Amino acid sequence: MNPQEVRRLLEQVRTGRLKTDQALARLRHLPFEDLGFAKIDHHRALRLGYPEVVFGQGKRPAQVSGIVRRMLGVRGSRTNILVTRADARVYAAVRRVAPRARFHPLSGSIAIRRNRAITGKGLILIVSAGTSDIPVAEEALVTAELMGNRVEAVYDVGVAGLHRLMEHRAKLAAARVAICVAGMEGALPSVVAGLVGVPVIAVPTSTGYGASLGGVAALLGMLNSCAANVAVVNIDNGFGAGCFASVINHL
Amino acid sequence: MNPQEVRRLLEQVRTGRLKTDQALARLRHLPFEDLGFAKIDHHRALRLGYPEVVFGQGKRPAQVSGIVRRMLGVRGSRTNILVTRADARVYAAVRRVAPRARFHPLSGSIAIRRNRAITGKGLILIVSAGTSDIPVAEEALVTAELMGNRVEAVYDVGVAGLHRLMEHRAKLAAARVAICVAGMEGALPSVVAGLVGVPVIAVPTSTGYGASLGGVAALLGMLNSCAANVAVVNIDNGFGAGCFASVINHL
Amino acid sequence: MNPQEVRRLLEQVRTGRLKTDQALARLRHLPFEDLGFAKIDHHRALRLGYPEVVFGQGKRPAQVSGIVRRMLGVRGSRTNILVTRADARVYAAVRRVAPRARFHPLSGSIAIRRNRAITGKGLILIVSAGTSDIPVAEEALVTAELMGNRVEAVYDVGVAGLHRLMEHRAKLAAARVAICVAGMEGALPSVVAGLVGVPVIAVPTSTGYGASLGGVAALLGMLNSCAANVAVVNIDNGFGAGCFASVINHL
Amino acid sequence: MNPQEVRRLLEQVRTGRLKTDQALARLRHLPFEDLGFAKIDHHRALRLGYPEVVFGQGKRPAQVSGIVRRMLGVRGSRTNILVTRADARVYAAVRRVAPRARFHPLSGSIAIRRNRAITGKGLILIVSAGTSDIPVAEEALVTAELMGNRVEAVYDVGVAGLHRLMEHRAKLAAARVAICVAGMEGALPSVVAGLVGVPVIAVPTSTGYGASLGGVAALLGMLNSCAANVAVVNIDNGFGAGCFASVINHL
Amino acid sequence: MNPQEVRRLLEQVRTGRLKTDQALARLRHLPFEDLGFAKIDHHRALRLGYPEVVFGQGKRPAQVSGIVRRMLGVRGSRTNILVTRADARVYAAVRRVAPRARFHPLSGSIAIRRNRAITGKGLILIVSAGTSDIPVAEEALVTAELMGNRVEAVYDVGVAGLHRLMEHRAKLAAARVAICVAGMEGALPSVVAGLVGVPVIAVPTSTGYGASLGGVAALLGMLNSCAANVAVVNIDNGFGAGCFASVINHL
Amino acid sequence: MNPQEVRRLLEQVRTGRLKTDQALARLRHLPFEDLGFAKIDHHRALRLGYPEVVFGQGKRPAQVSGIVRRMLGVRGSRTNILVTRADARVYAAVRRVAPRARFHPLSGSIAIRRNRAITGKGLILIVSAGTSDIPVAEEALVTAELMGNRVEAVYDVGVAGLHRLMEHRAKLAAARVAICVAGMEGALPSVVAGLVGVPVIAVPTSTGYGASLGGVAALLGMLNSCAANVAVVNIDNGFGAGCFASVINHL
């Protein structure tokens, strides 16, 4: 039952075709989302520029391209589309239905950009520690861009070579939100957070071996950050970091 | 806004004092629980005989007795009252406001029985492995009794002495629901579940030392039970097991 | 020594062919199961409608079809047969010996339905959170159906979009037992348990990555549920949840 | 060596009193912070309204009051002062040097408010699940208030009783940043994040027992949130959540 | 129903007072232990010399002395009695009912020796690594002695000072069973097992700090021993090691 | 320097060709094993009948067969040879150099029996819980047999179906040492240890999924056994259990 139906019901009450008690009974079982929640949700999606997202992992090429085709078919929609964790075969299938789709091979992200408006207020800066953290950083970058943000990335600035980080002091100073992507000891967010005055979103990665425990070491390090402007998302969750940064950047 | 208010709103629509659009707008912001959820919730509490529960841990005697006094003051209520994880000083305070309150010192449970009707359909049997598991078993027992069930308990029947368990075969056969309380290796539920055809609720306890890891060993053992009529609640959660058993026993 | 033999022994005592002491000595070494345990077990299987189960994981197609052929050959048996964790090649082999076998590809379950009687008393409702939880939900569904229950399923109702769950309020209200299947944060059972008055069986899944720790995060979340009508089975154990729900539903 | 000294050095070069090589040598060993970093840091503190913080845990009353007295003695400073994890005896000592100090006994926070300007742009809403989560929620609240934010709190709205959360829909809709404090299964942030379009900062608490593993269960649940506008801080870290929310709210 | 009752039943069958079918029915419900299991159990206790054991932890002095008094009162019994994890106050209470009780203060063991026969076939040698491992070693020693074994102990022979271990080569060569007690890295059993040809029972202790994780490091080390004549018991389980060694030594 | 060389050195002292001090200096640097340790070691190997063992995992067929050929070439040796964790290809290579080699495909063990003497004093009984535990049980069986023991095995006797275990009471009673192999909840050793009076060696297996944590659940269960005649070896360590049992059985 949608708002139109509620209006109709009220009309029936007004014109006496429906008794008060009957209307009351029907309203009681009104499905939840008709009362505006879905709307709020929808509203938010529009305002924040959430892309349509297809989690590609475990889906076959034809499945993904089918979903994308359906998304593209929604009349009037200009929402961006993001496919995560895809490979070259999935991309080949998607490109057949979306020739403008662009593939980011390191992260396996496919981006279909239909709306290039920059709606975020400032710069989102992505800083990553090692070469093997770049796929996660790239996923964050693509996600934040598709959500209407200006994004820049600084790669390969680990804490054991501070001078490399310091070269980018100007960019750090310019960022409105920072995302720090690091595996192994996960110390980068603390260092960066000490250099900037903005929110730092820490993304641990599963980079490493042995005592890195699949990213748990980096995760724990980040949760224990001695800097107070750091918050953490799940291991390898570039997508989540990109979203969270964008939500902040649209405030 | 409660149902009376919704009815009044509908009356205003019927009599023309409120426009359809105005009514629609107000309905949209209708608080959720007015639509019957709280009611369902209430209903269920009545039907299942949930006691009023005060989690005693960390509360001072005066706080607990204050809460109990307020519960007793609700006119017409005959709901039973359970205070968990209390000590003798809390009990002394509660007895001043509820002279009939009864203390179960092993589990630290205080029971105020105002409704002795047996509403559960069968017998709930509680089986525990070692002496140190009895406090948790007793908490389950008191909880299930206050929820209107017939409950019996068999203590000290560990798996390394099967003959002690076998002596109680008749009781096992009579139970409609079984609760198995065990620490250390947590093997009792599997053995019991192989002897009965009813649901077995497994409660791991923090009994043990070293590799018992505060009950985690028993918890893992129970989750890996090779019997298919076993489900598990949190470590030391006698209250939860008693509730779950009672909910089943009232079906 | 089976009951017939015990009877014969008693006859020999009665007729004096066997001395009391000799009989006593032989009874002492009576194998356990002759005393009715296996029988009770058998009885229970019949009453609860347990299907014959072949755990398919790690077995070759020919092995599985061989076991199934033997099961089908038991004269007079109408027990249903369930093969879990099978793939298309196993199914092909099974269909050769059981042409009516039906394959559920998401969960890899093969069902051979020889007895369609509904013996469970109410509806078992299966609720799952994400697309990747569906295989486990389906295993629970097929298991519960083969055990003689009416089962319905509601998929893709995660806690971050409550309105989708609320659309199914009517089904929730109709269930006698609920099974909640969820990975990641495993919050669904708590929310569902707050909306219904029946037992909720929580099944954590290994869905997720990073800090999901192969389903341990969801498992811990469910064990810590703040709702008292929740109990938990092992990660990905759709089969166990289906059995446990059926055992309750046959009470 | 501060900027004034660098300027003096440059003057000496200009006037020929210092050779280029000598100047170069001295610049090479220039302490880092002289180059403006400390300044940026200082700047940020002023702009964001960071309070002066004394971590009270493990400090004796006289130590804490001594530190506070020194802070109060800095001429011209109007920065707020926060003492965390203090008890009544520490508060007694602090009140002697700061008569206007206010004690928040649940969280053990002492607040000395010297600057009541509201510099944050919107409302920070703190939502907590159970009674035992309130200390952590209060620490977040006091922290965010001392940093110049308008803060409101909604307590005791667990996910197993959604209607209680729904009663506060208006406040949820009004928040610019939300902080969710929850122990046990830690499901609250996911549910709240599905209802609002703003950043949700999740704070796991060590509330619970057994499989809550001292808050690790809640922490894992929050890291695995299926909502993309959630980020997480350390267990019981109300202070960090308050800071992070304030940093966002000052963007 | 004990053997006497079974005999009586058989007599009734013989004399015709009981029908075969009636006897069969009653035999079917025969409690398990009547069939000899308890007896076997009893037998074994006698043969192996298991002492009567009171686990003292968490019991009040009066409780322990009460249990001991009852044990001493069993007519004709000469079984030894062991109270574990007791303190001086418990010992004072026990001595009042058992003047010959002897206290081992390091391990908190109380031994009441009523049977000094050596029934074990060889020497049990206990080897421990550090001073803080001695309490656990002593518990093993007292236990094995009370079970009728000749026991010797070699303390403070850690693997980082091999020469101290080598001084005791003669004793190592003389042992029929060895018990190795060690915390921290738990390497002692591997080294000892390489020097002897007999079973080595490894007991990890909770000695240590930090990464010893309460004895888990030592436990894991021992389970991974590269020597094939090592088996492991729970952390700090001196009692279990003493029993296991005695069982072997009585073969 | 071997004993012959020491003898020669002493001769040189006796005949005056070497000064006492020179001899002393050379003796000081005497390699350790020359002093009899290697001998003791060798002695033990002979007495206990340790087979020559090739750990096959990760070795190529040609490597394994090469090692075996060298072992077979030692003149006069009649020691048995065991290759663990081999596959059919390794077996094919080994059979070419050792035509009598026998392959046990479940455990991947290859046995070359050159000495069939039974030197162990009693029966080693291997009891395993589920079908998937058989490979580990078989490795223990082959190992113990090659070490000169009489071994029997009882498979598929889980604790949820006690009657199946009870059928084998006679064998249990006959064993001098028992090995219990079980995955999942690992409860079997406790139950068996309660039925026998001999040492029970518990072998956890990695059988299971989810909360079995690769065998850790079973391992913890066994370490926490409430029976005192149980000791534990590493997960899946059938070889170690077979050795340990044999060492006991040769006492």
Place this chain on the structure above:
Amino acid sequence: MNPQEVRRLLEQVRTGRLKTDQALARLRHLPFEDLGFAKIDHHRALRLGYPEVVFGQGKRPAQVSGIVRRMLGVRGSRTNILVTRADARVYAAVRRVAPRARFHPLSGSIAIRRNRAITGKGLILIVSAGTSDIPVAEEALVTAELMGNRVEAVYDVGVAGLHRLMEHRAKLAAARVAICVAGMEGALPSVVAGLVGVPVIAVPTSTGYGASLGGVAALLGMLNSCAANVAVVNIDNGFGAGCFASVINHL
């Protein structure tokens, strides 16, 4: 901006072409490394003889050979080059651009030796426990050699056969730094550290199964070493151990 540029800036100040204030402003934003840090870094690289390192894992043959070709092209450089975790295909590609490259197949290391000077002051001795620890030991060996050290290795000297270790007492006595590589219980470093007076670097390996937890058992064992001249690096980190030993050996 490098030192030359700073010098130029100072010259401009001296000659009046640049105002003091302008110079001050530009100096403030001076990139960090220009101030000598990179130099220190560079210096150290030269002095310690750090090789150029390519982490081969996850890189394709062409990528690795491309990087190596670029390294070789740096005019005048005689730094050694190390490729870690490569396979035969990577080696084939590298050999095409560096014909003198040498492959160490066990560890997958490729060494290109352009500078054979021994700059380390003493002997680095590498001791490893089992055959499967050799790859990690070899990685340490190759790394330390390429850094200009004299290195020797002693393999297969586990703690359960001390005599094998004792045979190498002379080498132990000759070492200036020792590296101990061991999986399973990780006891070797404690034993070695007790025999030598030099720093012992412990490298746990992921050798083992079950309770070795991928090397965590060995890691914990080493961290808990009772010897005070032991420090630990990450699991399987032969490269790190080689570097750390070389840094010490160059002091």
Place this chain on the structure above:
Amino acid sequence: MNPQEVRRLLEQVRTGRLKTDQALARLRHLPFEDLGFAKIDHHRALRLGYPEVVFGQGKRPAQVSGIVRRMLGVRGSRTNILVTRADARVYAAVRRVAPRARFHPLSGSIAIRRNRAITGKGLILIVSAGTSDIPVAEEALVTAELMGNRVEAVYDVGVAGLHRLMEHRAKLAAARVAICVAGMEGALPSVVAGLVGVPVIAVPTSTGYGASLGGVAALLGMLNSCAANVAVVNIDNGFGAGCFASVINHL
């Protein structure tokens, strides 16, 4: 049997009083340490200046002072004496027997300095992150000083405020060995190791709460350090770090 006895034995051989065979037999059972191992050990202690150490934890004041009195009584010894983890009462007792004993209250270390020679070759620099890490840093400092090293300490230089660390660049450059003490995220060693060319010994501390897991987070962070000149000791092991640094500094 000590070297004197060996000499006497050789004399007896030389003079014919002992036969070669007899001498051989007696030499075979020569206790290990007589052959020089203890001597080597002793030698090393002298050369490295190891202090005599009393681990104070769990010892009563009288016990500690008794041990110290005995140490002081060894004629001619000038070895330093260190008591770790003592409190003021222990110190009072020790001062009575050693009036010059000095107490370091933060770490609970008692130092009795009898030998003030500086035998280490360079400066050991101790760097710690937070106020609560100082006790562990102080234990390292006192230990290294008593072992004859020049030691300096820099406290409170966390990675979130790099400028504080940079102020001490001169000291960092002067150190021959560095010890980094840090809790929480444990990032300090990586940063310091990137600034210096010497060995960095990382000491994780149990500082922190929640996800610091008693220091495990810091430990894992340090083990995963991206710098190759870092090795790690146990959590809170200031003593071990001081020893290890001293051993390096004496090379």
